[in-house]
Structures are given as structure tokens and as C-alpha cells.
Amino acid sequence: MSFAKFAEEKIPEISAIQDAFAVRAHAIQPNAGTGAFSALTDEQKSAELHESQTRQSKQETHEETGEAALPGKLPSENLLPERITSEKLMFENLLPENLPAFAEKIEELHRKSADSPAVFELIGTHCKIVAEMTLFVCKNYACKNCDCKSSVCRNVSDSKVSAENVNAALAFAGALAHDIGAYELVRGEGTDEDPIRYEKNYVRHGILGYNLLKNAGFDEQIALFARNHTGVGLTKKAIEAQNIPIPSDDYVPVTREQQIVMFCDKFHTKSLPPKFVTAKTAVRRCAKFSEEDAQKMSKLVEIYGEPPVEALARKYSMTII
16 A cells, blocks of 8 residues: 555544644533534644644743743653754644645655665555554543543543643654665565665664655654654763764654654564564563663553554564564
């Protein structure tokens, strides 16, 4: 299935998730109906999202300085750093119905970058799987701590429910793009004579993907999904301590959307053959790098829950480890 068709089929699900977050952002009453946001025109949706995020940013202040926080900035206990790029504002109004066109362009770059159709199938399928898990996590996060029992929460009166807005369309788009840099490090036709193989220093694929996306004209906020998804976030301290062969810097999620894609990426491998990964295995795999990484992954599982790996493994006819 093409990326565009895949995205088109996900529009109703993404719109429903956007509705759930719009409920919180605008305090739409439960009896307004599930189409309260999706029934708006494109212009109204864009204005509503921009207005809600502007309102939210004004409400969120640093206790120490009183400075208004940018949309998408999260507290440190949620494992996001105390910094965010202003480019968030450039792409925040991506609408679900625009996704097929975006998906078509990102698939073109996938195919152009792939060494062979087999490599495209490996990496492209992984990105679509991560995108599916991303929507599940966004939906789960929208309904977190709510007892309404609906597939998309409408209970805006429950004070336990987070009012933070997450752009599910942006997260989905970022998931489709996040591993684009892998093509520069994966070779082969996928045959016995020329098997698929990974080049050394695969850790570079994040920064390579960032550069590839920027050079191809994609928005900074999309390129950051590639840059900031490796492991549970690569810090400057870890890069220097372990002599990791990428420029010394922090490569960690700076928005909730980036963090969700990074998290979902840990539940599917591009090994040969590809496999799904349980939460327990994901934590154990992180522990190979450091106990701190394992603790971070455990915390993320606590925040987001485990994606539906069993159902997806059946859908894609893959095994689970």
C-alpha cells in the first residue's frame, strides 16, 4: 500500500484523536458531539488549533522567571529537556486531510534514497508500523486517566485528564519520515547473492536523516523527528563519554510528538527478518546501553502504555520478541 493511501485511510482516526485534544483545549461540552472539531472548515480548524495553542502557551509559565512557555514544552519529569525549537510554530497546524499529499512526497524521498526495492520495503514498512503505533499512543494519551470508556475521550470535566494538546497529524507525519536516514547506511538487493546489510556506525542514521530531509526541502519540525529519535535520546554527555561518531550535541525529543515517535520506534526492529518488541524486551534492550536508558524506557512505558504489538504482529505476519 502506498504511503498516500495509508495516510488517507488513517484520516478518520487522526481526526478523532484531534477531536479529543480539541475537547480539552477548547472545553467543548460532551453533548457537542464527536464531530465538533472535524465538522469545521479547514480554515476554522487551523484557526482553532492556533488559538488554542496560543492560549495554552500563555497559561504555561516558568515559575522562576514568569516567562511564557512555547506550545509543546513539557516539564522535565516527562523526560523532555528544558528547551524547544521555535520551528514548532511553523508546522503546528498540519491538518489530517493534508497528510496524503505529505505522505506521497515523503514516499518519493524514501524510494529515491533506497538502494533497492527490498531496502525500501524494509525501512518503509517500519516507518508505517511506527506511524500506526504512534496513533495508538496518541489516542491512549488523549484518554489517559479518564473513565469515560469511549474510544476517544469526551470527558472534559475530569481534572485528572491532561489538557496538553498533541498534534496527532504531525506525529504521524514525523513517524513516516523518522528513519529516512537509514537508507544511507543500508545496502543490498535482498537476494542470496546480495543480501541486505547494515554499514558500521548505524547510530549516524538520525543526523543523516535530518540533513536529508532539510536538503529535500522538508520543514525543520519534520526533520527533527529523524534527528531526535535514536535510542531513548542521545545526550551530549553520552556521545562524548562513549565516543559516538556524530557531532557532539543533545539529540533528544523536544516535543511530545517527537517523544511519542521515539518511544514507538522501540517496539519494532529492522532486523532480518523484522520483529515486534514487547515492553519488557524494549526495556531490556535499552539496558544494554545503560541502566539510565532502561529507567527512561520504563518511565515512558508508564506514561504511554504498551502499543498493540500482538495485533500488529498478526497484521504484518511478524514474530514478537
